[in-house]
Amino acid sequence: MLQKLLSCANRSARRLLPALSLSLLLPLAVQAQGILGGATSQTPPQMVQAELLAHAPDGAAPGAKLWVGLQLTHTPEWHTYWKNSGDSGLPTELQWTLPEGVTAGDIAWPTPRKFPLGTLANYGYDGTVLLPVPLTVAPDFKDSHVDVQLYAAWLACRKECIPEEGRFTLRIPVQGSTALNGLAFEAALAAGPKDQPAADSALTPEPGFLNASLAGLPAAWQGQKLEFFPETTGLIEPGAAWTQAWDGARWTARVPLSPQRSDSPAQLALVVAQANPPGEGAGSAGARLTVPVQGNWPAAAALPVAVPDALQAALDANAARATAPAGPTGAPITLWAALIGALLGGMILNLMPCVFPVLAIKVLAFAKHADDRAAHRANGLAYTAGVVLSFLALGGLLLGLRAAGEQLGWGFQLQSPGVVAALAVLFTLIGLNLAGLFEFGSVLPSGLASLQAKNPTADAFLTGVLATAIASPCTAPFMGASLGLAIGLPTVQALAVFGALGLGMALPYLAASWWPAVARALPRPGAWMNTFRHGMAFPMFATVVWLLWVLGQQSGIDGAAALLMLLVVLALLVWALGLRGKSRTVLAGLSLAGLLWLGWSVGPNVTRMQDANPGTEIATAVQGLSWQAWSPERQAALLAEGRPVFVDFTAAWCVTCQYNKRTTLANADVLGDIAAKNVALLRADWTRRDPAVTAELARLGRNGVPVYAIHQNGLAPQVLSEVLGVDEVRAVIAGL
Numbered sequence: 001m002l003q004k005l006l007s008c009a010n011r012s013a014r015r016l017l018p019a020l021s022l023s024l025l026l027p028l029a030v031q032a033q034g035i036l037g038g039a040t041s042q043t044p045p046q047m048v049q050a051e052l053l054a055h056a057p058d059g060a061a062p063g064a065k066l067w068v069g070l071q072l073t074h075t076p077e078w079h080t081y082w083k084n085s086g087d088s089g090l091p092t093e094l095q096w097t098l099p100e101g102v103t104a105g106d107i108a109w110p111t112p113r114k115f116p117l118g119t120l121a122n123y124g125y126d127g128t129v130l131l132p133v134p135l136t137v138a139p140d141f142k143d144s145h146v147d148v149q150l151y152a153a154w155l156a157c158r159k160e161c162i163p164e165e166g167r168f169t170l171r172i173p174v175q176g177s178t179a180l181n182g183l184a185f186e187a188a189l190a191a192g193p194k195d196q197p198a199a200d201s202a203l204t205p206e207p208g209f210l211n212a213s214l215a216g217l218p219a220a221w222q223g224q225k226l227e228f229f230p231e232t233t234g235l236i237e238p239g240a241a242w243t244q245a246w247d248g249a250r251w252t253a254r255v256p257l258s259p260q261r262s263d264s265p266a267q268l269a270l271v272v273a274q275a276n277p278p279g280e281g282a283g284s285a286g287a288r289l290t291v292p293v294q295g296n297w298p299a300a301a302a303l304p305v306a307v308p309d310a311l312q313a314a315l316d317a318n319a320a321r322a323t324a325p326a327g328p329t330g331a332p333i334t335l336w337a338a339l340i341g342a343l344l345g346g347m348i349l350n351l352m353p354c355v356f357p358v359l360a361i362k363v364l365a366f367a368k369h370a371d372d373r374a375a376h377r378a379n380g381l382a383y384t385a386g387v388v389l390s391f392l393a394l395g396g397l398l399l400g401l402r403a404a405g406e407q408l409g410w411g412f413q414l415q416s417p418g419v420v421a422a423l424a425v426l427f428t429l430i431g432l433n434l435a436g437l438f439e440f441g442s443v444l445p446s447g448l449a450s451l452q453a454k455n456p457t458a459d460a461f462l463t464g465v466l467a468t469a470i471a472s473p474c475t476a477p478f479m480g481a482s483l484g485l486a487i488g489l490p491t492v493q494a495l496a497v498f499g500a501l502g503l504g505m506a507l508p509y510l511a512a513s514w515w516p517a518v519a520r521a522l523p524r525p526g527a528w529m530n531t532f533r534h535g536m537a538f539p540m541f542a543t544v545v546w547l548l549w550v551l552g553q554q555s556g557i558d559g560a561a562a563l564l565m566l567l568v569v570l571a572l573l574v575w576a577l578g579l580r581g582k583s584r585t586v587l588a589g590l591s592l593a594g595l596l597w598l599g600w601s602v603g604p605n606v607t608r609m610q611d612a613n614p615g616t617e618i619a620t621a622v623q624g625l626s627w628q629a630w631s632p633e634r635q636a637a638l639l640a641e642g643r644p645v646f647v648d649f650t651a652a653w654c655v656t657c658q659y660n661k662r663t664t665l666a667n668a669d670v671l672g673d674i675a676a677k678n679v680a681l682l683r684a685d686w687t688r689r690d691p692a693v694t695a696e697l698a699r700l701g702r703n704g705v706p707v708y709a710i711h712q713n714g715l716a717p718q719v720l721s722e723v724l725g726v727d728e729v730r731a732v733i734a735g736l
Contacts (some may be wrong), residue, residue, distance in 0.1 A: 047156040047640060048080060049073040049632050051699060052148070052168035053130065057179040060172045062141040067185050068104075068170065069132035070094060070152050072125065074280075075636050079126040080154045082112035084231055086122035086238040090155040092131060097149035101138035108132045110191040110282030111273045114227055114238070121239035122157070123229055127280025130188035144490065146172040176490040191282035193271045201291045203268055205257065207298045210236060212253040214272065217287055221274060222246055227283070228253055229271040235261055257298070264297035335493055339500045346504020380513020382457040386464020388502035394468065395498030417554045417607045421563050423469065424547040428567050429574065431540030434533050437571070438578045464506065553652035553687045555608055562602035569595045618683070622671045630684035632692060638680045639713050644736045645680045649697060649707040652687040656722060657706040664724040673733040679710075712736065 049072075056066035070092070072080055081089040096104045109131065112123040137146065148170040156162050172178055196216060204211040212228065223246055230236060237256040244253040251272070273286025432438060544567070552560035573591035576584060618627040628634065630647055638645050648665065650657040664670060674681065684693045686705050700709055700719055708720040710732060720728060 047075045047078045047158075047162055047636060048154060048164055049636055050152060050154075050164075050166045050168070051695065052150055052170050053181040053184060054148070054170055054172050054178050055132075055181050055185040056172050057177050057182060059176055059178070060135075060137050060141075060146045060174045062101075062137055062174075063139045064137050066135050066137070066146075066172065066178075067132050068135055068148055068150075068172075069130045069185065069188065070150065070168075071128065071130045071184065072154065073128045073632055074126050074156070075633055075640070077126075078156050078158050079113075079115055079122075079124045080129075080156055081122065081124040082229070083107070083109050084123055084229065084233045085155075086115075086124075087120040089122050089124065089157060089161070092152065092154040094131070094133065095151045096133075097151075098135070099141075099143060099147055101141040102146055103136050103138075105134040105136070108134070108189060108192050110188055111193050111271060111284060111286040112229060113277070113283045114275075116239055117159075119239045123238065125282055129281045130184050132185055132188045141174075144174050146174065148172065173490040176494070188282070191285055193273065193286040193288035195288050198289050198291045201289060203291050203293045204295050205293065205297045206295075208257055210255045210257055212251075212255065212270075212291070214251045214289065214291070215249065217249070217251055217272065219249070221251075222249060225275040226251060226253075226272050227275045227286075228255055229273070229286075231269040231271070232263055232265060234258055235263060235268075262300050264300055265293060267292045335496075338497050342497045342500040343504040343507075346501040347507055349501075349505045350508055376513045378457050379460040380510045382460035383464040383467075383513075384503070384506035384510045386461040387468050387506040388464075388499055390465045390468035391498045391502030391505075392495055395495055417551055417559065420547050420551045420554065421606045424544050424551070424563060424567065425570065426466075427540050427543045427547065428570065431537045431544065432571060432574055434540060435537035436534060438574050467505070468502065550652045550687070551606065555606060558602075558605045559608060562598075562605040565602065566595065566598050566606075569598055620671050620681075621666070621668060622675045625671060625675045625681065627681045627683045630682035630693070630696075632696070635682060635711065638682075639711060642713060643678055643680045645682060645711040646674065647682045647684055647696075647709045647711065649684045649686060649693065649702075649705045649709070651685065651705050654705045660706060660708075660724045664726050664729055667726050667729075670726055670729050670733070673730050677733055677736050679733065679736065710736070 051071045051073075052068065053071050054066065054068045056064070058064060060066055072092070074080065081091050083091045085091055092107075094107065098104060110125070110129060112125060115122045115124060115126075135146070135148075148168075150168040150170075151165070152168065153163065153165040156164050199216045201212075201214045201216070204213070217226075226244060228236075228242075228244075235258060237258050240256040242253060242255045244251065246252075267290055269288065269290045271286045271288050274284045277284040548560050548564060551563055569591060573588060573595055576587035576591050578584075579587065617629075620626060627648070635645055635647065648657075648661070650661065652658075684690075684696065686693045686697075694703075697703055697705075697707060700707060700717060702719070706722050706724075708724060710718045710720070718732065720732065
């Protein structure tokens with residue numbers, strides 16, 4: 001009944017190795033991501049996905065002004081409403097719960113669009129729109145953060161209408177910078193009408209009509225059709241025919257008054273804007289004027305039009321929900337819990353497949369110093385310093401670029417083909433060295449080689465840096481929630497979480513280096529070490545194969561083939577540098593020339609990102625069950641059908657993701673349970689930069705992959721563990 005009643009609403013060679021090591025760091029300055037953690041709870045059927053955003057580039061210090069806003073992403077053909085909804089509908093309502101000393105202003109409404117339906121019309125938004133609200137922090141505010149709670153209610157309409165609502169929480173640090181959503185707020189504020197004086201503009205009512213005469217409008221509008229949006233509801237007939245004209249720089253219009261008009265204002269706030277702007281979201285930026293009314297209004301209707309009982313009951317229920325106190329929203333974990341989770345997650349990182357190649361280097365170092373307790377301890381400390389400082393540097397870069405507005409997440413560096421290629425070069429060199437093709441002393445300058453021999457702790461430190469570089473894309477158990485919280489914390493606290501993560505990863509080696517029993521248990525140095533070293537070259541080459549596969553997902557087969565050619569010529573150059581006499585000069589010179597030529601001719605293919613193919617479906621072993629590409633709209637549509645949705649947030653460079661994909665997520669029993677429960681499978685690929693995936697991870701309190709989430713109508717998303725087990729997934733599916 002309610003839907004029927006509302007159906008009227010529509011809407012160089014010697015220095016090669018050190019140079020390559022430096023090249024690993026430089027591309028990192030290109031990208032990063034910051035995530036503001038928060039919890040969200042929405043009611044079904046979620047035809048509009050809502051997210052609470054914040055913009056506080058200078059923090060939320062006492063006396064500061066910052067912005068928060070509700071971003072609405074509509075399912076195609078659906079819309080929500082402006083402050084004056086038109087012939088029907090309800091404007092979006094926001095009710096804030098803020099700490100003492102923080103106050104919220106009014107919504108800075110973007111200019112609406114007009115949605116006609118027969119003789120009726122509504123004012124509102126489709127696509128994606130952000131409703132920004134200013135927050136003012138009192139000068140005597142003393143907290144370290146601003147906790148924001150919001151209850152929001154909106155009416156989503158197509159030909160039918162569905163009341164929807166959501167509760168949102170957000171924590172904004174006072175000292176940290178929150179600028180991730182800067183572009184969204186800039187666009188929303190730019191889409192709002194610009195206040196301008198009325199000058200000699202006037203409104204003149206007459207029986208049945210309102211005559212408008214507006215001066216001072218933008219010169220670029222002259223001769224164009226405009227839309228007329230009064231902020232007072234029920235004053236005009238939005239869908240009725242009306243006339244407009246330009247008299248030089250003055251715009252005039254004759255708009256039909258509503259027979260049910262009950263207001264007779266002495267002045268009227270209104271918005272005018274260019275008609276029918278292309279695209280979705282807000283309308284074109286208009287002009288807002290408060291225009292005096294000259295003359296007398298015709299007699300208003302004695303009583304407002306009766307509202308049908310069913311509609312009034314629905315509106316009363318919606319209003320009651322709007323005034324209800326906000327319930328529990330699943331507060332973020334505490335800082336201490338994040339530190340402990342980061343420490344445990346760092347320790348578990350040593351068991352991740354992506355770290356296995358680096359373990360070979362550490363085993364050789366431990367065996368080499370088994371009889372030298374002091375050297376053993378020095379190496380343990382140096383390795384720990386390398387890991388912790390690298391995690392701090394990576395975390396600091398992440399936070400810095402977050403403040404600059406970049407949208408990336410943990411493991412962001414492997415979303416850059418340049419970083420993937422640099423790591424492939426580095427691991428190729430390490431593999432060739434372990435295989436005995438060359439020694440660093442033969443290709444490095446003598447002074448640098450001598451320095452390396454005299455300072456073995458420097459090798460341990462650089463091993464820690466290397467371990468961090470290869471381990472950082474992985475997300476171990478306990479890490480996800482900790483990193484999700486860290487990105488939204490003040491800088492010092494966030495760096496403490498990153499430091500705890502690095503300490504956890506280095507802790508087993510640090511403890512072993514200071515525990516004599518471990519040294520006594522290791523085999524004594526001997527010929528076996530040379531054989532072991534040669535054998536460990538192959539895990540390095542296997543890592544190169546994986547990196548080439550990752551690059552192929554980003555730059556295509558041409559990019560992977562180009563890098564493979566460069567690696568072959570690089571290996572030839574390294575081999576030639578180990579020769580003696582004229583052959584070294586000739587072959588090394590030719591190899592270097594070939595490397596430079598290939599870098600110029602095919603090198604651009606390595607870093608050229610190929611177009612994604614988001615529409616591809618991947619079939620499973622179960623007939624009729626396949627993985628589809630994730631998008632917010634696809635997820636919303638499936639939920640609207642009443643189907644549970646399983647979302648796999650993955651990336652080609654995430655080894656844990658690939659392991660889960662080939663084991664638990666390919667298990668016949670798991671797939672059978674999923675099919676039996678009619679669960680939709682969506683895959684959100686984060687191999688490349690994708691702001692939509694980044695934002696969805698943020699809504700789940702995460703900022704790295706893998707993440708596995710199950711969505712159901714009316715329930716908060718359920719996030720599974722990072723290393724999936726068959727029993728875990730089957731138990732969750734059985735409870736749907």
